[in-house]
Amino acid sequence: MPQTTRSYHHGDLRVALVDAGLELARVGGVDAVGVREVTRQAGVSPASVYRHFDDHRALVVAVALAAQDRLAEAMVERIGTLVDEASALVDDAASLVDEIGSLLEEEGTSPDGATSSADALTSELAVARLRGVGLGYIDFALAEPGWFELALLTFDPRPGGGPAVMVDSEVPAPFLLLLDALDGCVAAGVLTPQQREHAEWPCWSAVHGFADIATRGPLVGQDPAALAALGRRVVEAIIAGLRA
Amino acid sequence: MPQTTRSYHHGDLRVALVDAGLELARVGGVDAVGVREVTRQAGVSPASVYRHFDDHRALVVAVALAAQDRLAEAMVERIGTLVDEASALVDDAASLVDEIGSLLEEEGTSPDGATSSADALTSELAVARLRGVGLGYIDFALAEPGWFELALLTFDPRPGGGPAVMVDSEVPAPFLLLLDALDGCVAAGVLTPQQREHAEWPCWSAVHGFADIATRGPLVGQDPAALAALGRRVVEAIIAGLRA
DNA sequence: GCGATATGTTCACAGTGTTCACATCGACTT
DNA sequence: AAGTCGATGTGAACACTGTGAACATATCGC
Known part of the structure; x- marks a missing residue:
């Protein structure tokens, strides 16, 4: 982890999003891992997903790989x-x-x-x-x-x-x-x-x-x-x- | 079929919706059978689905049974x-x-x-x-x-x-x-x-x-x-x- | 024929994925 | 050391979805 200070930049948002998706999918299945829900879980804005993933599908694929x-x-x-x-x-x-x-x-x-x-x-x-x-x-x-x-x-x-x-x-x-x-x-x-x-x-x-x-x-x-x-x-x- | 005349009432909208869903699902899978898409296919208003099915899920189930x-x-x-x-x-x-x-x-x-x-x-x-x-x-x-x-x-x-x-x-x-x-x-x-x-x-x-x-x-x-x-x-x- | 009822419509609302202009940070260049 | 620039996060907007409430119309029982 590069830094633990809560700054404007997140440090490693990509893995944070995947982790959030993993946590959501554990109980809700694949339908539970949505752009807005994942970003809510990570305490971040919905559009931030598109800095790390092309698509909603790409996010799901990353979570699926995990x-x-x-x-x-x-x-x-x-x-x-x-x-x-x-x-x-x-x-x-x-x-x-x-x-x-x-x-x-x-x-x-x-x-x-x-x-x-x-x-x-x-x-x-x-x-x-x-x-x-x-x-x-x-x-x-x-x-x-x-x-x-x-x-x-x-x-x-x-x-x-x-x-x-x-x-x-x-x-x-x-x-x-x-x-x-x-x-x-x-x-x-x-x-x-x-x-x-x-x-x-x-x-x-x-x-x-x-x-x-x-x-x-x-x-x-x-x-x-x-x-x-x-x-x-x-x-x-x-x-x-x-x-x- | 009770009547073939195109009137305000559709005659048998329920089966028409299921048929439309079947046609859509044939190429698009389960994701293609949505309330609005099915009603579009049947030339009818989206909310009309709820006169025949409790839910979006109920519609999908009916198509699935077919x-x-x-x-x-x-x-x-x-x-x-x-x-x-x-x-x-x-x-x-x-x-x-x-x-x-x-x-x-x-x-x-x-x-x-x-x-x-x-x-x-x-x-x-x-x-x-x-x-x-x-x-x-x-x-x-x-x-x-x-x-x-x-x-x-x-x-x-x-x-x-x-x-x-x-x-x-x-x-x-x-x-x-x-x-x-x-x-x-x-x-x-x-x-x-x-x-x-x-x-x-x-x-x-x-x-x-x-x-x-x-x-x-x-x-x-x-x-x-x-x-x-x-x-x-x-x-x-x-x-x-x-x-x- | 007339009212009750079933059926279809319109409008509105909450929620979604997605885009775009903008804000902010870290790092590299000179 | 200052300044620029690319990377990263934000906010507002758009199009779309499912769904409910109020309304309109056609059909059926008396």
Whole structure:
């Protein structure tokens, strides 16, 4: 922060506006982030927005990008806990394998069984990561529906209703997490390269669709525990569908 | 229609407004159906809306219900063609089975094979119906994105941002088509009752999610043929996931 | 035929995004 | 060190929106 004195100039109005928009969107969704409302929240004049953003839409996009960052953070956190749990199981199983191996050492047992079970364990880890992507996305949507609504908007690349060209320069972070997890699955042997191809779209469709249904669709207001269980069901179903 | 004369009273302004809204929404989406714009289209004064609808939102909901009907129509049409194709295959296969059966009649062949293959054929029919539900939904979304955006809105049951109670009185027709198709699958032995339980949500999530992604998401503007292929992939993946 | 009622209109108001001329500050030049 | 200039915030205005109240007119029941 360059200065804390309240002068005519604000110091860093742009981020202040985005923060205000974030706060408003958290409870009111995308409709709550308007030019006048945001400037009111920031204690500034409405027209000041146009010194930092071309348009109302540009302001919304900036807020949406911030919400998207929050989504990505929540996802990596969820992935971390799920992978940690899985790797704890892996460690337990590995020590168990070692124990059994040392017990059976006197006999001439082949180490093939150990390596194949190790493969199964790394597979489990890769699947846990993929699970984390989906569940992190869903949990964020349920926990912060306003931000979630915002985070979607940026995926929409039409600037003003034009011919809608695909964005290829800047892939959103949440989507990258999914791509990486899928690549990890083929590296771990969970998915064949053929199964991997375009697999991001079935995954994203199922997870995003559930989040949308639970957030603005017929499942709105349902019991959170039931929603979480349904979300797990959706994630397991689409993962099973990919491997079939 | 009570009268076609153009008098001070409009005859049936309510449906005229809904039709105008439908026409506007077709190209402009939900944002295009505003009180003033709709009345302009219908050649009538803005405040006349409030003789037929409580609110701007009520007008939008009425238009959305109409769009939902179009969606249901498109789905039953798609289901019909897919089921017809499948049943043609079924007939061909059945006649083939008969032929083979009559050829093998001289030998003492057991009819078990015929009945089990007949089972497989009815299964294929049930799956074709399920496929039709998903592909009909997706095709409609791709063909009429404006109407599709509208059709979703009605699934959102909040009247004014209240505590969002679940609608149980009037289940939308498109959703009923899915439920029936799933029940048909368990009747045909494709799905066990345990697999059937809550299966509507993974299905709806995947299909709706893909439609949303292809309509307002990162796949907007992609090659229609490629989108159709991806849609088929999504439908197959989620069906496989349910049966796994 | 006549009154009651349903339906459409006009006017007004609050709120929105947006623009433009103006005010003010910080920084760079000479 | 003074002065200029670009960057940033302000205030008033415009066009537009949804909405309500008072008014006008056509249709229906008696």
